[in-house]
Amino acid sequence: MKNKLLLRILLPITLMLFIAIFPFTSQAFDNSTGFLDAVSQDSIRGWAWDSANPEQAIDVHIYIYEVGNPQPLTVIPVRASQYRSDLADAGMGDGKHGFSYIIDWNSLPKCTVYQIETYSITSAGNYRLENTHLYSSEYTIVSSLGSYKATAYCPCTRCTWGTGLTCTGAVPQANHTISVDTSKIPLGTKLLINGIIYTAEDRGGGIKGNHVDIYFNTHQEALNYGRKSVQVYIVE
Numbered sequence: 001m002k003n004k005l006l007l008r009i010l011l012p013i014t015l016m017l018f019i020a021i022f023p024f025t026s027q028a029f030d031n032s033t034g035f036l037d038a039v040s041q042d043s044i045r046g047w048a049w050d051s052a053n054p055e056q057a058i059d060v061h062i063y064i065y066e067v068g069n070p071q072p073l074t075v076i077p078v079r080a081s082q083y084r085s086d087l088a089d090a091g092m093g094d095g096k097h098g099f100s101y102i103i104d105w106n107s108l109p110k111c112t113v114y115q116i117e118t119y120s121i122t123s124a125g126n127y128r129l130e131n132t133h134l135y136s137s138e139y140t141i142v143s144s145l146g147s148y149k150a151t152a153y154c155p156c157t158r159c160t161w162g163t164g165l166t167c168t169g170a171v172p173q174a175n176h177t178i179s180v181d182t183s184k185i186p187l188g189t190k191l192l193i194n195g196i197i198y199t200a201e202d203r204g205g206g207i208k209g210n211h212v213d214i215y216f217n218t219h220q221e222a223l224n225y226g227r228k229s230v231q232v233y234i235v236e
């Protein structure tokens with residue numbers, strides 16, 4: 001009886017340990033390093049180098065995601081083979097390990113925020129290059145606040161005290177006014193949510209932490225919006 005119990009407990013634990021350790025042991029053979037340096041309006045730049053093959057250019061895959069969506073919009077293969085004196089100076093073989101991909105953002109969905117990650121592709125496996133970039137064609141992204149709960153309100157007495165004004169005395173406007181926890185987001189901050197730029201100009205007793213309340217003109221519109229999980233960015 002006792003032996004059976006031991007088997008029932010020990011066998012799964014041993015299996016789990018094996019599964020947990022195996023990815024690390026296989027990764028240990030990967031000697032590649034690299035960095036995603038910059039993402040701009042026309043290019044994606046970085047470098048990748050395999051210390052086991054110091055003179056060889058390696059392949060890099062550029063993954064472009066729409067933030068919040070685990071499915072990439074596109075995967076772009078490039079070769080890290082451009083000469084860079086800084087890489088040569090750092091002792092990386094012949095220094096021909098940079099990449100610079102000319103990107104046309106217009107070919108991707110607009111009014112969104114892209115997340116860019118890069119991987120070196122070697123015989124030992126795919127290794128994620130250091131650094132992740134966020135990019136938007138329309139906005140300057142100051143920072144990502146991550147996932148927030150978004151609710152909706154209107155000027156009616158069910159949603160507010162019915163003064164029709166925000167706590168700052170401003171006249172609220174749809175697609176513009178948003179209520180925040182001012183201990184986390186200062187009034188006046190511009191927030192990008194689902195392609196719309198809001199200004200934090202209101203607060204409410206129920207809006208605490210990772211929660212924003214979006215202003216709508218009518219109660220029906222607020223009801224229709226309901227409650228969503230959204231990605232929030234501070235923009236300029």
Ligand SMILES: [Zn+2]
Binds near residue numbers: 157
């Ligand atoms: Zn209302």
